[in-house]
Amino acid sequence: MLVQRLLQGDRRAVARLISLVEDGDSRAYRYLTELYPHxxxxxxxxxxxxxxxxxxxxxxxxxxxxxxxxxxxxxxxxxxxxxxxxxxxxxxxxxxxxxxxxxxxxxxxxxxxxxxxxxxxxxxxxxxxxxxxxxxxxxxxxxxxxxxxxxxxxxxxxxxxxxxxxxxxxxxxxxxxxxxxxxxxxxxxxxxxxxxxxxxxxxxxxxxxxxxxxxxxxxxxxxxxxxxxxxxxxxxxxxxxxxxxxxxxxxxxGDHLAARERERVADELETLLARELLADCLHRLGSDRIAQIVEQIANRALDPHSAAQLLARSADGIPVEGSAPTPAEARH
Amino acid sequence: MPEPKIRVIIAKPGLDGHDRGAKIVARALRDAGMEVIYTGLRQSPDMIVEAAVQEDADAIGLSILSNAHMTIFPKIAERLKAEGRDDILLFAGGIIPDDDVPALKALGFRAVFGPGTNTQDIIKFLREEVKARQQVGE
CATH class of the missing domain: 3.40.50.300 (P-loop containing nucleotide triphosphate hydrolases)
Structure with a gap:
């Protein structure tokens, strides 16, 4: 509906869709999918x-x-x-x-x-x-x-x-x-x-x-x-x-325009993928687990790099040996 | 999903060149976390309405000191209606005699803020009104 109006030249539909994108509204992505061929x-x-x-x-x-x-x-x-x-x-x-x-x-x-x-x-x-x-x-x-x-x-x-x-x-x-x-x-x-x-x-x-x-x-x-x-x-x-x-x-x-387009799209895909993976990872881990790890990092029981690796693996479903590393392990 | 941002147009219709009040309001709204589109001086009704359409504004604040409000404001309300955007919240400030306020309210202006208004009152007004409209809309 919004997309049809936009394609028919309705300025209000253009303005509205840009707002939905800016606000991260989930409907925006459906509309953008429809628009992409145009x-x-x-x-x-x-x-x-x-x-x-x-x-x-x-x-x-x-x-x-x-x-x-x-x-x-x-x-x-x-x-x-x-x-x-x-x-x-x-x-x-x-x-x-x-x-x-x-x-x-x-x-x-x-x-x-x-x-x-x-x-x-x-x-x-x-x-x-x-x-x-x-x-x-x-x-x-x-x-x-x-x-x-x-x-x-x-x-x-x-x-x-x-x-x-x-x-x-x-x-x-x-x-x-x-x-x-x-x-x-x-x-x-x-x-x-x-x-x-x-x-x-x-x-x-x-x-x-x-x-x-x-x-x-x-x-x-x-x-x-x-x-x-x-x-x-x-x-x-x-x-x-x-x-x-x-x-x-x-x-x-030559190939310049196509090359730039590929570069542009590859970069955008990477950004979007990172956003999706991060959201998924945070969702799977839950805020309690994150808070627990933050506490450990703040107390110097764990360093940030090891913590990130640990969380990425545990979110991925790969079993992590031991529930949380001991301070001695984490320092390695 | 974060709450939608409130987007407000602050515009100076008419020919007077005094925009200190408009700038103070724009700054206060910015500091309250809103996105303020400041369009500058001597804006025609068409320019203001077109800006509001393109910017998908939630509200338009008009400041006028030249006493042309009863000429210009109705045109803005009409243009918004013609564009199908009379859902946009209208409010006004500047020098507007109390006697004119009922007529402006009848045009759809939800509030008129005269000299000495606390900017916090404008912020509160906008937050409440826009939120109510966002819930009605969609």
């Missing part, structure tokens, strides 16, 4: 970068370009959840106001809900929902990212890393992490002092060797372009959209 058509574009580099404004400007080119657009914008209260202030729509009146654009704000890595646990499935809904281009804007929030590269086909002038010297550009996942670099706020310096630092980094994306199995045949934009004035955004198309064409040539 997915796989959209071009998924990740947008990441430090807070304040202008990601939301850039997504807004890109969405307008895509709409002019006749594409429909989905946007998922992730902001952090408070680790203390579980609440979140989601403010990315403020920079996307011009898009609200356009029915060809669907924007969803999403709180990270405890997930680190720049995305929420529900992001990948929410992208699928928008994909099945028929959006041609889906932009996923990450939490303002530092250096290690690289999950987006597993969700997106094309990842844009947004920089702004004056954020760091060239050594920052040599570090591992977020710079390695870029398929396209953008130096936004390019009217500010130091924009060329930032471009040069990125170019120098690339000159030393194109970032190796191990999953593609081959380095060097895609050199990430570096583009300057002023997102709030919508300057430099058309050429950026052209580069996104060029990257998609590159992925479609």
């Amino acid at each position: 997915t796989g058509r959209a071009h998924i574009i990740g947008v990441t970068g430090a807070p304040g580099t202008g990601k939301s404004s850039l997504v807004s400007a890109l969405a307008k370009v895509e709409r002019r080119r006749g594409r429909t657009v989905g946007i998922i914008s992730v902001d952090p959840t408070s680790p203390f209260t579980g609440g979140a202030l989601l403010g990315d729509r403020i920079r996307m106001q011009d898009l609200t009146a356009d029915r060809g654009v669907f924007i969803r704000s999403m709180a990270s809900r405890g997930r680190v890595g720049g995305l929420a646990a529900a992001t990948t499935d929410a992208v699928r929902v928008l994909d099945a809904f028929g959006k041609d281009k889906i932009f996923v804007e990450t939490v303002g990212a530092g250096q290690a929030e690289v999950d987006i590269a597993k969700t997106a086909h094309t990842t844009i890393v947004v920089e702004a002038p004056g954020l760091g010297d060239e050594i920052q550009a040599f570090k591992a992490g977020v710079l390695e996942i870029a398929d396209v670099f953008v130096v936004n706020k390019a009217d500010r002092d130091g924009a060329d310096k930032t471009v040069n630092a990125l170019r120098a980094m690339l000159d030393l060797g194109t970032p190796i994306r191990a999953r593609d199995g081959q380095a060097g045949d895609w050199r990430p372009p570096i583009l300057k934009t002023i997102a709030i004035e919508e300057k430099g955004v058309e050429p950026l959209a052209d580069e996104l198309e060029r990257h998609l064409a590159y992925l479609k040539s």
Whole structure:
């Protein structure tokens, strides 16, 4: 029912299904199963970068370009959840106001809900929902990212890393992490002092060797372009959209797109399997048994690694010799 | 399964540019564990309702100080109805004369919070109302 409504273009059904996924509602997985055959058509574009580099404004400007080119657009914008209260202030729509009146654009704000890595646990499935809904281009804007929030590269086909002038010297550009996942670099706020310096630092980094994306199995045949934009004035955004198309064409040539898809799905399967196994294991063991082991670890009668192994085995139904190891055994 | 999160739109319709009160409420709701979608200033009824639809909001809080509420609020209530989302909880704040409150209630506004309201009262109101609606719905 919900799925039928969604496929017929009902925005409320899209919104509701994303909420069910976010809340971990068991019905969501049944619906996603039905939707899965309808997915796989959209071009998924990740947008990441430090807070304040202008990601939301850039997504807004890109969405307008895509709409002019006749594409429909989905946007998922992730902001952090408070680790203390579980609440979140989601403010990315403020920079996307011009898009609200356009029915060809669907924007969803999403709180990270405890997930680190720049995305929420529900992001990948929410992208699928928008994909099945028929959006041609889906932009996923990450939490303002530092250096290690690289999950987006597993969700997106094309990842844009947004920089702004004056954020760091060239050594920052040599570090591992977020710079390695870029398929396209953008130096936004390019009217500010130091924009060329930032471009040069990125170019120098690339000159030393194109970032190796191990999953593609081959380095060097895609050199990430570096583009300057002023997102709030919508300057430099058309050429950026052209580069996104060029990257998609590159992925479609050869085995790149299929390889990324396999990598993406393998990673997701691993995550889901871990979640299932953990839930099953905890269920079988029961909270009393866990509490008992926690007590032993806290008392230094058992170390955490041995305890985890012991519990995994006993949950698996393999008989464990002795009910619990003596402190002397556990120390080995 | 954890309890569903309460998602609230806080919006400033109309042309006045004073959003301090709206921001204080947004912050208080965030600190109470809710997900607050802040849409910014000068929002048209269409923009607010479209945001509420896309965000699957449980509630919409509108702040207005320019005395345009009797013009703008009915339009928002109408648009919600047209979208089939008049189940979304509506509440208002800002400068709203007591005389207008009955008319707003008739439009479906469940509460009007004037200056000096304790944010804890707004939090309590939202938790109770949204919970009741979530149980009715589905």
